[in-house]
Amino acid sequence: MDEIDRNLVVALQENGAAGLAELSKVAGLSVSATAERVKRLEERAVIRGWRIDLDPIAAGCPLLAFVFVAMRPGASDAGFADAMRGHEAVLECHTVTGAWCFLLKLRLADIAALEDFVSTKVRAQPGVERTETILALASPKETAILPVAEAEEE
Amino acid sequence: MDEIDRNLVVALQENGAAGLAELSKVAGLSVSATAERVKRLEERAVIRGWRIDLDPIAAGCPLLAFVFVAMRPGASDAGFADAMRGHEAVLECHTVTGAWCFLLKLRLADIAALEDFVSTKVRAQPGVERTETILALASPKETAILPVAEAEEE
């Protein structure tokens, strides 16, 4: 992960459809050397996959909600996490510091779908003690583009 | 946005590097008709862009934190949102229901960077009254793949 790799990864985060010709300019290398770099980044799982950035409204899931979950002491956190992993509506499931055990990020069609999901899929899970749901009213920023730091060369 | 478009979008969320040959099988159309579909999805901004899914650890931002922000009454929410938009470390900035005004999702290198960011970039913003920072200890699930619902045909 040297300076060239970082430049490639930054360029590909902005435009994953960039061709090798364009990327080779970013890298300052030939097309074949650039192709080799990208292939190695995939092999090392620095690049975990290729995605499209999809409009949530067009996708039919305009409602964004965060749900905090507290588990009863002794309950199976792993079981809960596994159950959440299986739901498409759960974009993220984190274990967190503070008063709660989990923080979920949900995308759903509407409030009715949220109500149904929280009561039948979240609160119905064994070990769940308490939940708190927070709705996003607007999202001035929502990106999956990560900051790329100058880290130690590998 | 008919059934074929939805199938294409689902396939492209899983593998944005899928070629038109592969996509045409998903769509049940010829390569050229598939290419036309994908182009129209881009033109209508259903597909907003093409991205790579980058490993946060390799990118040098392993630390994930959520920060709640409360603003003083009368403070400029738009000004705060604009400031947050400008920071790479701020992946998301939402206005939310409940006791807080904003919820930020941050990715940073380490605790020291978080401490610096929250004090100099967030709490230093005009109008900020109170903040609460929550750390993610683990992330059993973190994806940008949206559920695609059967919505009204356009």
Place this chain on the structure above:
DNA sequence: GGTGAAAAAGTCACCGC
């Protein structure tokens, strides 16, 4: 890591339904 030719994929004008 660069070069260049072969292979593959994407693009586009035209045809047919």
Place this chain on the structure above:
DNA sequence: GCGGTGACTTTTTCACC
């Protein structure tokens, strides 16, 4: 109007330097 066909063009891949 929407999709299929086939030729043309661009991009990617790969053996060799």
